[in-house]
Amino acid sequence: MYLWQFDRPILKRKFFRFLAFILSAILVVVLANNSFATAPKTTEILWDTYGIPHIYGKDAPSAFQAFGWAQMQSHANLLLRLYGQARGKAAEYWGEEYLESDKWVLTMGVPDRSNSWYRAQSPAFRTYINAFASGINTYAKAHPDLIDEQVKIVLPVKPEDVLAHLQRVLYFTFVVNQEQVAGITHTQSEAGSNGWAIAPKHSASGKAMLLANPHLLWSDLFVWYEAQITAPGMNASGAALVGIPVLTIAFNDYLGWTHTVNTYDGWDVYKLKLADDGYLLDNKVRPFTTSKFLLKVKQKDGSLVEQPLLVKSSVHGAVVQEKDGFAVALRVVGADRPGVLEQWWDMARSQNLTQFQKVLKRLQLPMFNVMYADREGHIMNLFNGLVPIRQQGDYQYWEGLIPGDTSKTLWTKMHPYKDLPRVIDPPSGWLQNANDAPWTTTFPAVIKADDYPAYMAPRGEMDFRAQSSAKMLAEDPKISFAEMIKYKHSTKMELAERILDDLIPASQKYGDELTRRAADILAAWNRNADADSRGAVLFSFWWQEMDKNQTFSIPWSENSWHTTPDGLKDPESAAKALQIAAAKVEKAYGKLDVAWGEVFRVGSGNLDLPANGGDGDLGIFRVLNSAPSTDERFQAVAGDSYVAAIEFSQPVRAMALLSYGNATQTGSPHITDQIPLFTRKQLRPVWRTRIEVLVHLEERKTF
Known part of the structure; x- marks a missing residue:
């Protein structure tokens, strides 16, 4: 019996399905080839079904x-x-x-x-x-x-x-x-990020991998826009903040990079002594330079009211405060570095590490770590930034109010590229940054703090999110692409892993009946912040009640970076804090074991879904920051935003997600279309070839 005799209905159906598949594939190839033929003569935007412009x-x-x-x-x-x-x-x-x-x-x-x-x-x-x-x-x-x-x-x-x-x-x-x-304070930026680079020796496929994972507000100037840009000498996919004309986190067929907010000081405030309508510098009176502006302020009736603004400037920078016989001036790096956009553009056009570093050496980008991986198997982390060459002081000193009456504190030059902390192809086979200092980017440590000026970056404790990040990389000797994505979505609370073995017995010893019930719930909890995790809400409320500086009896140590800090300094006070937290949870939600996703929500408009993930302070790698909503609930407002997982195989393999969708414009179907994937801890494929894009085509615009 021959297949083409169709004596069997099943074989017949299979044949026609196969034939339909072949014909559709041929059609796609024809369309793609026709488009390629016109590409040099026209410019197009092909919008895919997630609203990503190619x-x-x-x-x-x-x-x-x-x-x-x-x-x-x-x-x-x-x-x-x-x-x-x-x-x-x-x-x-x-x-x-x-x-x-x-x-x-x-x-x-x-x-x-x-x-x-x-x-x-x-x-x-x-x-x-x-x-x-x-x-x-x-x-x-x-x-x-x-x-x-x-x-x-x-x-x-x-x-x-x-x-x-x-x-x-x-x-x-x-x-x-x-x-x-x-506030004249160097408070930590609300912006955060995770970044990983994995060398071939540490990956299951033998290919280098990169994880991009910035954490920003989901609104205003922090909104990401994902795109693919192809032009002569350029074929990059990635994201830019809305209004920025180049991709700022990106990858191409050869290499890719992500940025993380670094522990970096690019500004200082100076206390100026006022004298004779000027200020003192090296025992001489210097005049302020002034600029006058006439601001117009629109009123509710549509009229405009004018308001003058006088800006005074010193050699230190613009005056931002003036009181009690002194002024405060702000000095910020980078006024003389207009090439930021061109540097990002050329980073995306680079094809190997040598070219990439040549672009980085321009030092037009004022801050951000650069986490890098490429097809040749190289990985790199650069503590990038315009770091002033300072004559004195450590990092903590420069976070304060600096004397402005002496030129000894007035910096004018920047450290060159060669001075910046950088590691390439470490013995560990992995690099990470979770907004920690460059000294903890891999273990065994490669970059030594003592080799750099004391003001370069802070020394001290590695926070729990960074520890969680490094532990996942260190404990798995061969990480697959799928595992990297799984780890990226980890909601395990590293803080709970560290402290519950002390908190539970302390609560049972010193607590009342309510506290002991709370301890039983914490003992049964899986220590994750998944939507169905019961105990996570209780633990997070307990942490809010604790004095963070008086919690641990054993401080953090670089030699025990993954097991310290540890131990309760005051077990009885910790049990009392759990009692207070338990009372609040029971009053607000009617039960102690309320599920995380009942309290923490994500969505927009009519979309309201249970969230997973939480504050990085709890040691959660999958960061999700929430604000109070209604009925004692909390709504996601920041955290995981653009996420990209890339494996530098041939062709490049990539998955990505823009948590809140790739549009904000009213009426767009892409405002919230990626949120369901977000709540399921899923990424979507990144379509890079023209054939893939045409298969998932939603709209075409030709210029």
Whole structure:
């Protein structure tokens, strides 16, 4: 009997299914080849079913223009509002609630510096920024009905607006922000991140792998935008913050990198002694330079009220406070480094470690660790940043208010690339950073703190999230791609792993009936913050009641980095804290063993799902930060945002997720479409070939 006689119905059905598969594959190839044939002559955006734009530019300016168009289609209202704020005119456009933002932007000199930075761009890259702004404006002209009326006042966007936005985001939010300066404190940034690089010797496939995992707010200028950009000499996938015209975390067929917020000091505040309308420096009176601005503030009736702003500046920087016979001036790195965007663009065009490092040596990027892996099997972590060369003091000293009456404290030069802490291809086969200092990026330690100036980065305790990060890498000698993704979603509380063996017996000894019931629940708990974990809420409430500086009897030690700190310093007080926490949990939720996902939620609009993950302070690698909502519940507002797992095989293998979706524009189906994957701890495939994109095509735009 021959197959083509179709004597069996099952064989017949299988044949036609096979035939249909072959015909569809042929169709895709034909479409792809036809598109390839036209690619050099046209520029396209192919939107996939998750709203990810795949941009095919006939040349670099065309790719930038298409990227501007794409960002407007997905985030027009947000982008224009951010650019309005970067101009320092948001109060004029939208009211008094933006007044402090405008004062900050103008005091920091952002609009004026954006003009000088624009002139300082290389001729080629200036045309790229022009093209990006043109794409924004072209979209706005084509689709005015899709843009809110109140933000149209920002149009047309100028190339200088792009650079002003870059400065506001990078220098005056990440490097230093208004809240830190108001309190004159180097409080830890709310922005966080995880990053891994795994060498072939440590991976199951024998290929290098990279994990990108920034933790940012899910709103405002922190929103990520995922894309693929293809142009001559460029084929990179990754993400940029909305309004930034280049990918800032990315990978191509050869290499990739991610950024983590580093333990870095790129700003200082100086106490200036006032004298004769000036300030003292080396026993001489120096005059302030002044700039006058006339702010316009929109009132509720639509009228404008003018408000003057006088900005005083010293050799240290702009004056941010003035009282009691002294002034406080803020000095920030990077005013002379206008090439940040071009550096990121060229990082994405690099094809090997040598090329990549050559780009990094420009030192245009003022901060962020660079975690790197490539197809040749190299891995690297660079403590990147513009680090001032200081004549004295350690890290803690420079976090305080610095004497400004002597030039001995006034830094003017930066450390070159060769001075920055860096490790390439460590013996361990792995690198990690969870916003810890460079000294703990791998074990056995490769970078020694004593080899660097005391002000380079802080020394001391490795927090629990970083410990969890390093432990997962150290304890698995051969990590597969699937395991890397599984580990990335770990909700295990490293703090609970460390302290429950002391807390439970202490509570049973010193506690009342309620405390002992709470201890029984903690004993049965799996020590994770999964949606169905019972005991996690109780434990997190207990930690809120504890004095963090008086919890442990054994301090952290580098020699025992994965088992310290440990031991309860005051078991009786810890039991009392559990009693208080248990009373609060029972009152709020009617039971002690309430599930984590009943209390912590994630969603938007009508979407309301149980969350998993939690604060990194608890030692959770899968970070999810929440804010109080209703009925004693908490709503996710920050944490895991853009996630990418990459294996540098041939072809590159990649999975990714943008937790909240790739759009904010009203009516887009992609505002929340990735949240269900997020709650299931899943990533989605990254489609990089044109054939893959065409199979999952949602929309096409040709220019």
